[in-house]
Amino acid sequence: MKTDIEIAQEANLKPISEITEQLNLEITDWEPYGHTKAKISDSLLEKFKDRPDGKVILVTSINPTPAGEGKSTVTVGLGQALNRIGKKAIIALREPSLGPVMGMKGGAAGGGYSQVLPMEDINLHFTGDLHAITSANNALSALIDNHIHRGNELNIDPRRVEWKRVIDMNDRVLRQIVIGLGGPLRGVPREDGFNITVASEIMAILCLSTSLEDLRERVSRIVIGYTYDEKPVTVKDLKIEGALTLLLKDAIKPNLVQTIENTPAIIHGGPFANIAHGCNSIMATKTAAKLGDYVVTEAGFGADLGAEKFLDIKTRAGEFDTSAVVIVATVRALKMHGGVNKDELKEENVEALKAGMENLQKHIETIEQFGLPFVVAINKFPTDTEQETNFIKSWCESRNIEVALTDVWANGGEGGIELAEKIIDKADNENQDFQRIYDLNDTLETKIRKVAQKVYGADDIELSAKAKKQLVFYEQQGWGKLPICMAKTQYSLSDDPSLLGRPRGFTVTIRELRPSIGAGFIVVLTGDMMTMPGLPKKPAALNMDVTPDGKILGLF
């Protein structure tokens, strides 16, 4: 079997100028980055404000397992399939982080015959968005510590600086550090730590901004820490929202590339899906909606995290509608939810599959609560047996649930035509009765409880002493009307990663809150969230190389 990069290297990429021409873009609407990548002007939304918007199709999934679901691959394959059946569809994806690329084998640009290209650029520096975010994040850090060092007029408490430095690298030794050592010329010593860039609030801000002006406004609201008398200190207090926005002036522009079948794809922004909302940028999704009749986009992790945040956070900030939802499931992952362990997934096991369907069932209920039409997509793996896929199909059919078998990794758009036809039917013809899980006027505690009960299926929530204190403080600060961003394990519907399937009778423990006032949400932590990954014993970097004539080896 060919690898992703081998398939990618055989692809017949069009010059990006052909893709922009196909989208009827003028030369002032976009800028090339090499011959196969472009940035689309952030003023396009204003220019096309009277144009009707294309319909947004969200791709989400069951709870991920090590067996893999292939949500990005289905997203790309569906976009390709829609074009094959004559629809003008554009794909909108997250852009990958460089850090993990050096560590684990495997990219984040789809796979097989449903991938976005040039995958080697997309997975390395791409158009520099993540570097710009790193720069803006760390300029803020340097300016905070410089402020403290040079008299500390704002009375910032060095023990309460919450703003962390970031680096786009898996670098565990930077998780907990001490800075400013070596005497008065080297600043004021304090404890600090680095997060990976995608965990920066600036990434979340970039993804939730609707314009450069909105981005500047959001950046100015970032709370970087607290004074000695526990008042929040913002970027506006430091007077550097202008400089940080300047560093992000190009990063805010959505990136245009193409799939292996030359379908236009906008790849832009990639915030964490736990401490942030895990969706590509609003700029990307809305731009895609101006350029296509259908936008196929995804959200990180399963529907309990990704779809909930897409619908409760992203579509609120972006003020756009969702027309239909694809829920991706795989035979392998459902068998794991049904109790099969990783080494035995190749063997047919309809009983386990049957048990695992509970997980899918809960995510279906969640999408039904949102009142959105949906189709279940079975993403085919070579080891699936016909009996297994047939079981899922009849399970769905007996419940009047639309289902489609997709084979987009191996067959590209051709493998997603059934799904394409069914989802278009849903998006075009089915009535929807969209409602969000919570109201912004609910208290923060009510919002958390509603998500835990309605989306996770919990009996209730339990607040730590710290969280209780924070809830009072946050409401006092006027932060109570913000949406919440749940940081929970992606592996389980509950807050215990070992509980697969559909856990029942559990309580979600709320450990602590964090304000992302610039992004515009309150992060709710249900456990220890890793915001700086480490490298494995044998990092993928050991296999990588580039030949003198530029051929790339070992990237995937």
Add this chain to the structure above:
Amino acid sequence: MKTDIEIAQEANLKPISEITEQLNLEITDWEPYGHTKAKISDSLLEKFKDRPDGKVILVTSINPTPAGEGKSTVTVGLGQALNRIGKKAIIALREPSLGPVMGMKGGAAGGGYSQVLPMEDINLHFTGDLHAITSANNALSALIDNHIHRGNELNIDPRRVEWKRVIDMNDRVLRQIVIGLGGPLRGVPREDGFNITVASEIMAILCLSTSLEDLRERVSRIVIGYTYDEKPVTVKDLKIEGALTLLLKDAIKPNLVQTIENTPAIIHGGPFANIAHGCNSIMATKTAAKLGDYVVTEAGFGADLGAEKFLDIKTRAGEFDTSAVVIVATVRALKMHGGVNKDELKEENVEALKAGMENLQKHIETIEQFGLPFVVAINKFPTDTEQETNFIKSWCESRNIEVALTDVWANGGEGGIELAEKIIDKADNENQDFQRIYDLNDTLETKIRKVAQKVYGADDIELSAKAKKQLVFYEQQGWGKLPICMAKTQYSLSDDPSLLGRPRGFTVTIRELRPSIGAGFIVVLTGDMMTMPGLPKKPAALNMDVTPDGKILGLF
């Protein structure tokens, strides 16, 4: 008077495709980065290997002072002037670091009517080269600490890891830090520190590589530290030269932009001029020489550092000739060398000017020792009086030294025509007897002594106990045949920054050596070298902004 950015914003930039067309580049020879920037393929040198090379003109200067010399501005102005007199000339400059941009007002892309554009991009993220270098540098750091954390097969002594992390930011609190705190999951604790990106050995390597293959080879030779039994550990030992080269595959490609008068300019690489060699990349200079009949390029700081390293390090590694040298001086700076303090530079003072000429005299002697033809350029400032500029002219003329008054900040190429004509005459017609200051077969100590005596005018050198021990160790390691890279204050010919003019009777103290085996030189430290700048009390960032329609404010 208009500011640099105001002048820049009024400029009439051509699409970069017109510049590449003017240079007869084919579409496969270059890639666009936006509409006014491009990267030139690193395979162009191979493609054009049989084409004759253009002549290289080096722009250097007297010892810099806070009064300013405007070496980059003269370089750009001279390039423009050469085109005005009908010569096909290309400018090759260093690319600026983002870090200082946030701190101090003032860019690094020339000034006034002799600047390279788009200056706002060049001074911010440009084409991402510095970000790629940061990534490669820090991937190496993460992989070193991961190696130590996961069993330390190579027996690396954590106390002797010399490879530092970097960030393209002025961030003093990162100068001295402790990493790996917080228990076994967070790595092995050790002391560390961040340098600014331009101080990374990877930057020096990028600038001294002649191809991607050469870069890979150099990267593999980097010494990252020592084992417990004091053996050097290299990147090759860690087996990650391929991954690091992959991260640099685009950064090695020279960047093409244009000046305000549409003269082609290649801006690529920008290593420190103290702990590194302070010149733009060999790829840039050699590519420019393939595309133009004349290349105008510069080297950092005064001739004692920049020109010496350009001629002893860069032209050795790149195996190219230098045809003529411009030595830039200003009335203001010469007056400072003659004892006038900064606040009184506006007042005419021919006596001080006369005293300050000694500094210029020494740099002239240095270029004469190299056996290269040269012209002195007086870079005009509005406060210069005719009597002052006339004094310099007659001083030169009485010594048979070619001199030209330039006014390129205010008048662009037009202000550099006299200089252009004189330097072309030197480059085309004057015999040269080029010889370097030292032979590679000299011992390291002899090399250091020769530079100190012949270039700085020192009586001798004095070696610290540490440096003596290192000299022995380095020769044992087989590093003795490498050129040396002197790290000395730029403000004085001596190692004491307060000694202006032409110090005599001094000894240069050699404090310590450092191996830059990848770059291919031994760094010789004569004092404390700052490799991580700090921010001032009122950072330039406070004035920066960008309007909703993308207009940039306060960048310069």
